[in-house]
Amino acid sequence: MTLKVGFIGTGGVAKGHITNLAAIEGVTISAFCDLQLERAATAAKDWKDAKAYSSITEMLDDRKLDAxxxxxPPMAHGEAERALIERSIPFLVEKPLGVNNELPRQLAEQIAGKGLITSVGYQWRYIQSLDEAKSFLESGCIGMALGYWLGSMPKVPWWRVQHLSGGQFVEQTTHITDLLRYLCGEVVEVYAAYGHRILHELEEGANVADVGTVTMKLANGSVATISNSCMLPAGHKTGLNVYTGQGVVEVQSNGSRIVRNKEEAAAPFALTPNPRVFEDIAFLDAVRTGDPSPIKSSYADSLKTHEVTVAANLSAATGKPVKL
Ligand SMILES: NC(=O)c1ccc[n+]([C@@H]2O[C@H](COP(=O)([O-])OP(=O)(O)OC[C@H]3O[C@@H](n4cnc5c(N)ncnc54)[C@H](O)[C@@H]3O)[C@@H](O)[C@H]2O)c1
Structure with a gap:
């Protein structure tokens, strides 16, 4: 059976998923929806019998979708998810789940009530070598983790505005926070310090913090610091290192390695060139079979990551640690 899929939002990240789906057997995209109808229409041209819409309900009333x-963008969540939940249509939603906790918590309850299959765009979890790294960490004692997302400001217009994107920690560094939870377990307390150094002078309308560092305590007694900056002229580094008595796990955006000695410290990372393709395959397999187990990041689990990042924002605003 060929799965019929619809897209809501057809900007930058949608293009990545669409390219992946074009190479996956047994799936077709039959509907594209975007507030900017011309974007949806451009995307629809490449797919047989696909239609473009500017209204989500019109699209869902017109086309029968399997997923x-x-x-x-972060501030635009709500309408799409509610319409999909109401119609019991499984969905993959991009991170972050929103800009605050209220809406994602409501949606998580509705999703659980329906038992709906969901996936969230935390594609770092699908780095193939991560399974081995996760087993390695589970077999020893994790001491601490250091994570970072150091780069420049993404140019989409909503990103620089705090109430539209949630800021860098919620919007971008959420990937590293999610990876920390995936590899090391739950975060129980955060303390954050953010700064506004130069971005607001360089980019019109920018009011997000351009540097920040977040210290975390984990349920297992380990500690972590994740730092981010978007004030650099170009991308510098993204990743997470986890330190144990047996060695270090190093993860970058498309690969990981375990470093137990000097030889392994000189070895290359085991790369997964496009982890998102495995995320998409896992979601579509789950939809096809009704078995959600291939999905590594459900809405309910992602909500916990999101709550950690929102707590970091709260801590930075109040100057106080926040318990989760
Ligand atoms: N997983 C990842 O690594 C990754 C990478 C990039 C972006 N993202 C996430 O994907 C989301 C979108 O980012 P992007 O870079 O594609 O942004 P974008 O601005 O390029 O595209 C967003 C599109 O959504 C449309 N849109 C906005 N509100 C809408 C609504 N209510 N209904 C229908 N369409 C609507 C806009 O018109 C636009 O075309 C963000 O949350 C971002 O964090 C994730």
Whole structure:
């Protein structure tokens, strides 16, 4: 059976998923929705019998879909998810789940009530070598983790505005926070310090913090610090290192390695060139079979990552540690 898929939001990240789906057997994209209808129409041209819409309900009333991809910016969540939940249509939604906790918590309850299959765009979890790294960490005692997302400001217009994107920690560094949870377990307390150094002078309308560092305590007694900056002229480094008595796990955006000695410290990372393709395959397999087990990041689990990042924002604003 060929799965019929719809897209809500057809900007930058949607293009990545669409390219992946074009190479996966047994799936077709039959509907594209974007507030900017011309974007949806451009995407629809490449797919047989696909239609473009500017209204989510019009799209869902017109086309019978087996699954949907929600690729809207952080402040635009809500309408799409509610419409999909109401119609019991499984969906993959891009991170972050929103800009605060209220809406994602409501949606998580509704999703659980329906038992709906969901996936969230935390594609770092699908780095193939991560399974081995995770087993290695589970067999020893994790001491601490250091994570970082150091780069420049993404140019999409909503990103620089705090109430539209949630800021860098919620919007971008959420990937590293999610990886920390995936590899090391739950975060129980955060303390954050953010700064506004130069971005607001360089980029019109920018009011997000351009540097920040977040210290975390984990349930297992380990500690972590994740730092981010978006004030650099170009991308510098993204990743997470986890330190144990038996060695170090190093993860970058498309690969990981375990370093137990000097030889392994000189070895290359085991790369997964496009982890998102495995995320998409896992979601579509789950939809096809009704078995969600291939999905590494459900809405309910991702909500916990999101709550950690929102707590970091709260801590930075109040100057106080926040318990989760
Ligand atoms: N997983 C990843 O690594 C990754 C990478 C990039 C972006 N993202 C996430 O994907 C989301 C979108 O990012 P992007 O770079 O594609 O942004 P974008 O601005 O390029 O595209 C967003 C599109 O959504 C449309 N849109 C906005 N509100 C809508 C609504 N209510 N209904 C229908 N369409 C709507 C906009 O018109 C736009 O075309 C963001 O949350 C971002 O964090 C994830």
């Amino acid at each position: 949907a991809f929600v690729c809207v």
